[in-house]
Amino acid sequence: MSTDMMQVGVVVAPGSFEIQHRTRPSDIPDGWVLIDICAVGLCGTDYHILEGKHPYLEYPRVIGHELSGRIAETGNGWAKGDLVVVNPYLSCGTCRACSRGKPNCCYNIEVLGVHRDGGMGHQLAVPSGNLYPADGLSPIDAAMVEFLAIGAHAVRRSNITKGDRVLVTGVGPIGIGTALFARLKGANVELLDLSQARLDMAADKFDLTQGHNTVQAAIDATQNQGFDAVFDATGHSGAIESGFPAVAHGGSYILVSVVKDTISFSDPEFHKREMQLIGSRNALTSDFDWVLSAFRDGQIDGKALCSGVIDIAQLADTFTSLAADRSDLIKVIVKMQD
Numbered sequence: 001m002s003t004d005m006m007q008v009g010v011v012v013a014p015g016s017f018e019i020q021h022r023t024r025p026s027d028i029p030d031g032w033v034l035i036d037i038c039a040v041g042l043c044g045t046d047y048h049i050l051e052g053k054h055p056y057l058e059y060p061r062v063i064g065h066e067l068s069g070r071i072a073e074t075g076n077g078w079a080k081g082d083l084v085v086v087n088p089y090l091s092c093g094t095c096r097a098c099s100r101g102k103p104n105c106c107y108n109i110e111v112l113g114v115h116r117d118g119g120m121g122h123q124l125a126v127p128s129g130n131l132y133p134a135d136g137l138s139p140i141d142a143a144m145v146e147f148l149a150i151g152a153h154a155v156r157r158s159n160i161t162k163g164d165r166v167l168v169t170g171v172g173p174i175g176i177g178t179a180l181f182a183r184l185k186g187a188n189v190e191l192l193d194l195s196q197a198r199l200d201m202a203a204d205k206f207d208l209t210q211g212h213n214t215v216q217a218a219i220d221a222t223q224n225q226g227f228d229a230v231f232d233a234t235g236h237s238g239a240i241e242s243g244f245p246a247v248a249h250g251g252s253y254i255l256v257s258v259v260k261d262t263i264s265f266s267d268p269e270f271h272k273r274e275m276q277l278i279g280s281r282n283a284l285t286s287d288f289d290w291v292l293s294a295f296r297d298g299q300i301d302g303k304a305l306c307s308g309v310i311d312i313a314q315l316a317d318t319f320t321s322l323a324a325d326r327s328d329l330i331k332v333i334v335k336m337q338d
Contacts, residue, residue, distance in 0.1 A: 004023060005024065006021070006022060006121050007122065007312055008020055008062045009315060009334075010061065010120075011046075011049050011061050011063055013060070014052025014059070015050065015051070015320070017316065018316070019312060022121065024122070025125040028125050031128055031129075032076075032125045032126060033075070033076050033126060034071075034124075035125075035126065035131070036336075036337060037064075037068075037069045037119050037123065037124055037336045037337070038068045038069050038083070038143070039334065039335050039336060040064040040119055040336065041067075041143045041147060042066075042322065043065065043066055044326075046063045047323040047326065049063055049113075050319060054114065056111075057115075062113065062119075062120055063120050064112070064113045064334075065088035065113035065114065065118050066146045067119040068085055068086070068137075068139045068140075068143040070082060070083055070084070071084060072123065083139060084134055086124075087130040087131070087132065088111055088113065088118070088146060089103065089104055089106070089112075089130075089282050090112065090126070091103035091108070091109055092108040092109075095107035101284075103284070104153070104282035105281045105282065109282075111282070120312070121336075132288050137295050137302075139335075140302065140306060140333050141295055143333055144302060144306070144333075145291045146288075147173050147177060148177040148180075149291050150174050150280075150287075151174055151175075151179075151181050152283065153282065153283040153284060154178050154231055154254050154280035155181040155182050155185055156284075156290075158182075158229045160182060161185065162185065164186075165229075166179075166227060167218055167230045168182065168231045168233060169230065169232050169234055169243055170232065171199060171201075172233060172326070173305075173330050174233040174256055175193075175234075176305070179202070180206060180208075180300065181290070181291075182229075183208075184299060187228075187229070190211070191210065191211045191212070192211070192214075192215065195327060196211075199212075201328070201330075205301075205304040206304060215243060215246050218246055219245065219246055226245070226247050226249070226251060226273075227248055228248055228251045229247075229252045230247050230252070230253050231256055232253070232255050232257055234257055235259060236257075236259065237259045237261035240255060241264060241265060244265045244269060245269065248273070249272070251276075252275065252277075253276070253277050253278065254279075255278070255280065305331050306333055307332050308329075309332075309335050310332065311335055315334050
């Protein structure tokens with residue numbers, strides 16, 4: 001392979017993943033920075049893309065939005081070799097949401113690996129403002145910052161405070177991240193998942209010991225009072241609908257996951273609780289900063305989060321099987337380079 005070519009991981013159609021050769025980025029726009037990708041985290045989004053379940057995607061697509069990398073050339077305030085975390089949400093800066101400080105839900109947003117090709121390759125160019133210094137972190141830990149920022153953002157959106165009773169539904173990576181940052185806020189965190197194995201894993205790895213297998217069991221544990229905040233991270237419409245009764249009067253329901261389906265709920269039950277229904281999308285700079293700080297302060301254990309490290313060739317052989325059974329996975333990292 002010539003030096004101006006690189007390998008990229010492409011989902012060419014639902015169920016079909018290939019390693020292809022693409023030209024390395026060359027015409028870098030002003031204000032953009034070329035980075036050498038170090039590591040890529042595999043996300044539920046990537047699995048959904050492979051399975052044909054993502055609502056915002058056109059094929060073929062180079063996947064990869066949980067990214068760490070090193071600056072390829074000095075410039076734009078960066079020095080060659082600096083380790084960075086990539087914010088994969090490319091916003092327009094001019095729409096209503098952006099003008100109100102909400103670029104995470106920009107009207108014209110382009111998410112790397114979803115709306116435009118992502119970072120499952122050896123190099124990628126991104127706007128300089130979408131990079132955060134990752135000094136003090138390993139490239140593997142830096143590749144896990146973005147998914148944790150999703151949970152951190154949801155926790156910020158909820159406005160929970162110390163002593164609040166919180167239920168996180170869905171003990172996947174996003175749910176675990178949400179639970180960890182809710183606990184950092186001082187909340188009393190409980191988990192809900194159909195899989196006892198996932199609840200046991202959360203208890204073993206993160207000391208998240210209070211778990212339930214049904215919504216009713218969770219409600220019963222509160223003497224039928226419910227939870228001040230319920231976070232859904234299941235990605236399942238039925239689970240979202242069944243979570244409404246778990247919200248306490250005066251509480252909030254925060255939908256972190258996204259599904260293609262229409263969600264329905266009982267309006268009388270919603271109103272008698274004076275419930276807040278909150279959507280949480282992507283993350284802001286402040287959320288990335290919170291996660292980076294938590295890593296540096298030892299509040300987040302990257303080794304506990306990382307389920308394994310593979311290379312891109314191994315991904316070609318295992319992506320389908322990983323997507324088919326994620327029951328014991330938190331975060332698989334594809335290492336591109338050091």
